[in-house]
Amino acid sequence: MSVLATRAEIRKLARLLGVKPDRLSFLEREGAGPIRRVREAQVELLFRQEHRLFERLARWFGWLPSWTLAFFARLLGPVLVARVAGELKARHAVEVCARLPAPFLAEAAMNLDPRRARDLVRRLPTPLVVDAAKELARRGDRMTVGRFVDFVSDDALGQVVAILDDETLLGAAFYLESRTHLDHVIRLLPEERLGRILALAGDSPMHATSVLSILTEGSHSMRRRMGDLLAAEPEKVLLSLMRTAHEEGLWAEILPVMHSLSPQTMCEVVNLSILEEPAVLQSIGDAADAQDLWGIVLPMIEMMEESIRSAVAFSMTRHPREALARMVQSALIGEHWEPLLDVVARMPPVKQDEFVGIVEGLGAVDPDLRGRIAARAAAYGFGDRFVPRAVAA
Amino acid sequence: MAAVSAHPTSPPPPLAGPAAAPTPLDALAARLGRPPKSLAILSTLSDDEVVTLTGLVDAAAESERQRILAAEGSPRLVRPLFRLILQALRR
Numbered sequence A: 001m002s003v004l005a006t007r008a009e010i011r012k013l014a015r016l017l018g019v020k021p022d023r024l025s026f027l028e029r030e031g032a033g034p035i036r037r038v039r040e041a042q043v044e045l046l047f048r049q050e051h052r053l054f055e056r057l058a059r060w061f062g063w064l065p066s067w068t069l070a071f072f073a074r075l076l077g078p079v080l081v082a083r084v085a086g087e088l089k090a091r092h093a094v095e096v097c098a099r100l101p102a103p104f105l106a107e108a109a110m111n112l113d114p115r116r117a118r119d120l121v122r123r124l125p126t127p128l129v130v131d132a133a134k135e136l137a138r139r140g141d142r143m144t145v146g147r148f149v150d151f152v153s154d155d156a157l158g159q160v161v162a163i164l165d166d167e168t169l170l171g172a173a174f175y176l177e178s179r180t181h182l183d184h185v186i187r188l189l190p191e192e193r194l195g196r197i198l199a200l201a202g203d204s205p206m207h208a209t210s211v212l213s214i215l216t217e218g219s220h221s222m223r224r225r226m227g228d229l230l231a232a233e234p235e236k237v238l239l240s241l242m243r244t245a246h247e248e249g250l251w252a253e254i255l256p257v258m259h260s261l262s263p264q265t266m267c268e269v270v271n272l273s274i275l276e277e278p279a280v281l282q283s284i285g286d287a288a289d290a291q292d293l294w295g296i297v298l299p300m301i302e303m304m305e306e307s308i309r310s311a312v313a314f315s316m317t318r319h320p321r322e323a324l325a326r327m328v329q330s331a332l333i334g335e336h337w338e339p340l341l342d343v344v345a346r347m348p349p350v351k352q353d354e355f356v357g358i359v360e361g362l363g364a365v366d367p368d369l370r371g372r373i374a375a376r377a378a379a380y381g382f383g384d385r386f387v388p389r390a391v392a393a
Numbered sequence B: 001m002a003a004v005s006a007h008p009t010s011p012p013p014p015l016a017g018p019a020a021a022p023t024p025l026d027a028l029a030a031r032l033g034r035p036p037k038s039l040a041i042l043s044t045l046s047d048d049e050v051v052t053l054t055g056l057v058d059a060a061a062e063s064e065r066q067r068i069l070a071a072e073g074s075p076r077l078v079r080p081l082f083r084l085i086l087q088a089l090r091r
Helices: A003-017 A021-030 A032-048 A051-062 A066-076 A078-085 A090-097 A102-111 A118-123 A126-139 A142-148 A154-163 A166-174 A180-187 A191-202 A205-217 A220-231 A235-247 A251-260 A263-270 A278-290 A294-303 A306-316 A321-334 A337-345 A349-363 A367-379 A387-392 B024-031 B036-042 B047-069 B079-090
Strands: none
Touching: A003 A021, A003 A032, A003 A142, A003 A205, A003 A251, A003 B047, A021 A032, A021 B047, A032 B036, A032 B047, A051 A078, A051 B079, A066 A078, A066 A090, A078 A102, A078 B047, A090 A118, A102 A126, A102 A142, A126 A142, A126 A154, A142 A166, A166 A191, A166 A205, A180 A205, A180 A220, A191 A205, A191 A220, A191 A235, A205 A220, A205 A235, A205 A251, A220 A235, A220 A251, A220 A263, A235 A251, A235 A263, A235 A278, A251 A263, A251 A278, A251 A294, A263 A294, A278 A294, A278 A306, A278 A321, A294 A321, A294 A337, A306 A321, A306 A337, A321 A337, A321 A349, A337 A349, A337 A367, A349 A367, B024 B036, B024 B047, B047 B079
16 A cells, blocks of 8 residues: 555544544554554444443334434434444434434544444435535545445445535545545546546645545556546646655655556656656655666656756766666666666766676676677767776676 | 373473563553454554554543543533433443
């Protein structure tokens, strides 16, 4: 799971614990999975305590007709009703919910654990779910909407997606419980609307973060589809995404996304002006080196314009020899010699010598490879760095 | 048929030493009602961080209990009555 999924989990746990997300920032290095386990354990703890009380209440309520129970529910309030609902028979609980107003249901949803009331949530009539979702959207509670998406029926989900405004839907996607459900939700969206939602990335960093979250968690085909839609938007949308990715330190997540894009879109992305900024290139290089992503980055270099390739080469001179060795290794595995030679040709002689030294090491095992690279290096104008060693050999 | 040897073939278990003191992670697992090993995934946290998390877990559980027993969310007029009912039902 991605850094953004981890941040979404931290926010959910923070809400459950009644603290600001900053208090839990130390959990960020744990990853989303462990944080989710703590959250689930905490939910169980909260529902376990006073369990006997709610079991008894539910037993009493089980005898009452639904209209009487709806009356008592209003008196009890949404906090307590959310707890009792998990103990009632789903059919009975649905009848009661049908008699409660949308604001009450929305408030109860905020306090309900959908996993514990799975059957109830699934059986809720679609108009009821839609009304509650509208109310949650009105309150700006995207987290609760996201938590329930996995549990409502397909029919209700389709209608909720249709009525929610773009901002709420985008925000809710950030908090989806099951990321595998994300593709399903996206498929429900018509192309034109999906494009409009993705274009929100150009409006604010918060929206850009949510779009990045969808991109990092979506499947390969979904990333490609969304990438093409993003490329059709004004350049400021892609720039905003890249800027946010940089400022949030998300390159390790975004580089694989870029790798999934269609060639035309990737070409557009890798030639954005932001990639000429030294700090950005340094961060990308650091992420690629730390996460072994040179195999993804090298083909992108091939699509870059001259000025950006030169900026990449300049940035690479700041990386140590070991990083260059890892680039060479990736070029060897993926046969990406051409973009690497192109970059090395733009580096100062001292770095070219480092490259030659690394290739000479390979040449001890595979002389043909060394000869081939030396010949191509000559085509790029730095083949002479190989010559003395070739003569000596 | 050969008789099964009465002598154990495996070495005797080692003598039990003093029980190891529970770690902060064990304490957190106990609070959450989970076996200690289930939270081994949090092993990158320092003891201080685990203690902080445990404190937050405790505080949230207590706050939730208070919300329930105070019948939070019910109309002010009937709240005292519900508090009494909830107290009675807890016993």
